[in-house]
Amino acid sequence: MKFCSSPYRYQRRATREVRVGNPACGGVIIGGQQPIVIQSMITCDTMDTAACVRETLALAAVGCQLVRITAPTVKDAANLKNIVAELRAQRCHIPIAADIHFKPEAAMEAAQWVEKIRINPGNFADSKKFLTRAYTEDEYAAELERLEDRFAPLVQICRDLSRAMRIGANHGSLSDRILNRYGDTPLGMVQSALEFTRIARKYDFHNLVFSMKASNPKVTIEAYRLLAAKLEALGPDWNYPFHLGVTEAGEGEDGRLKSAVGIGSLLGDGLGDTIRVSLTEDSPHEIPVCRELIEQVGLLYPSHSEVTGVSQAEPPLSFDPFMYASRPAREVAIGPDLRCGGSQPVRVIVTRAVADEWGRNSIPKEKTIPEAVYDDLLVAELDPRKDFATPQPGQLVTVKDDPGLAPVAAFRLLAARLKAGGLDNPILLKDGLVSAGANSESRGTLYQAAIILGALLADGIGDAILIRGERKATPAVRLAYNILQASGCRSFKTDYVACPSCGRTLFHLQTVTANIKARTQHLPGVKIAIMGCIVNGPGEMADANFGYVGGAPGKVNLYVGKQPVKFNVPEAEAVNRLVDLIREHGQWVEPESPTSPAE
Secondary structure (H helix, E strand, O other): OOOOOOOOOOOOOOOOEEEEOOHHHOOEEEEOOOOOEEEEEOOOOOOOHHHHHHHHHHHHHOOOOEEEEEOOOHHHHHHHHHHHHHHHHOOOOOOEEEEEOOOHHHHHHHOOOOOEEEEOOOOOOOOOOOOOOOOOHHHHHHHHHHHHHHHHHHHHHHHHOOOEEEEEEEHHHOOHHHHHHHOOOHHHHHHHHHHHHHHHHHOOOOOEEEEEEOOOHHHHHHHHHHHHHHHHHHOHHHOOOEEEOOOOEEOHHHHHHHHHHHHHHHHHOOOOOEEOOOEOOOHHHHHHHHHHHHHHHHHHOOOOOOOOOOOOOOOOOOOOOOOOOOOOOOOEEEEOOEEEOOOOOOEEEEOHHHHHHHHHHOOOOOOOOOOEEHHHOOEEEEOOOOOOOOOOOOOEEEEOOOOOOOHHHHHHHHHHHHHHOOOOOOEEEEOOOOOOOOOHHHOOOHHHHHHHHHHHHHOOOOOEEEOOOOOOHHHHHHHHHHHHHHOOOOOOOOEEEEOOOOOOOOOOHHHHHHHHHHHHOOOOOOEEEEEOOOOOHHHHOOOOOEEEEEEEOOEEEEEEOOEEEEEEEEHHHHHHHHHHHHHHOOOOOOOOOOOOOOO
16 A cells, blocks of 8 residues: 655645635635645634634734634534624634534534534544444444434535535544444544545535544554555545644643654655644644744655655665554664663764763753764764665664755665665664755754654654754753654653643643643653543543543543543642542652752
């Protein structure tokens, strides 16, 4: 199966155009040869018309091109009429999308007033009960008939009113039907979306956009790739555009890095026609990140019309793009007591200049430290386009600078050539391939490093990483470790899955997230999910150790994995109860006291 035109040359996936509103009057076109559309979501109560208008105008002012508003009930959906009318009265013609979960009736109402409807196939016609059941073929077919009865009326009204629709599958909210047949997998996400798409096509409705979101960037990447391959196999008229995003990315640098890994990797393979960066911050903060990702991908991946140096006979990939596995590599020594490759964690390598600065300014008990100095290692710098001498068995290999290839393509090609030659040398990844002194000011930003290194780590390529774009020691080392954490390759601090706010949220996410971090950020290896409501909670917490989920106004449910264990905890007590829960399960340690100046 092919998920893109070429993993070694950039070429944007060819899709049909999907119109959201009238482009001549402020609407947008998603897909085709149109620029990638930037969107976001407001966070206030949908029944508060003035607040919804105010937040939408704020997003439009910073360059957002499409705004999503939650419609959890028919009453909320009906108020979209007032919100849209007030926006248009203020000469704001940005298209509005209604976000629907659980309530087909709300979708039917919303379609009267907004330009786009987002439905979640995992809960549009199903209530999750986490039941284990083996469906016969007849029983499964009966479920699909029931699904069509619920979904077809919305399809018909969207077709008749020229509305657009996003079929947005979420890893965290697959239906029991899908979970029992396909599991909690990228394949389940894809099949869930395709079930709904077949119904839409039956009624000749094609103004569709897909999304395959997960909080884990690796799952996100696999799901979109698999969807692209499945659509390609189904035929040329299944060329629907993609909405990209990593859901529940969190806040600050962590949220930006996780988004850059997932979204940037997909954009680099030519997938994606509209994006949303989901940060646990005020929505306008998402828009500059979207712009930066689009810009950096444009710089990092030359157009397919440019010469890249890869011959037409492209070697097969060294990895399975639809199922993550770390590339098998020989374990080698990179220091007296340090090894790289094999089952070792991905190592952090630094330049001599960074190592020297670190040595002068190191912090006692620092957990993120340089692990080896590049200048001291035996590294073979190779040009993957050409035949190269066989590296020594104990040698790290990397791509030489200025190879005439985009960095991700260059390392993919190197891994493919090594595999073809039966070589298992560990690979050292670089955050860029521009030689020292050549355009040095423009390389190595946070986003560039995350896009390049994150994409390759998600492919299973890389046994060590080298940050050169950030010249200062502490930020360089911190960035390296943060990228490894965002890519799911190495955990050196507490990991948080935190959703962005929306009108369904039952507590103030930014405040609660800050409070939980203040109490738990010293727990490396522990993963905590912070969810404002139940929509994606249990599913997105699939690989989290503990969950803090809004259950009702002022009330919180606490989870261990997917299982709720404490219900209706008063919000004022909930963080303390979460700490108690972590302690009960043997994963709590007391934070270290700050080192005093006298010590």
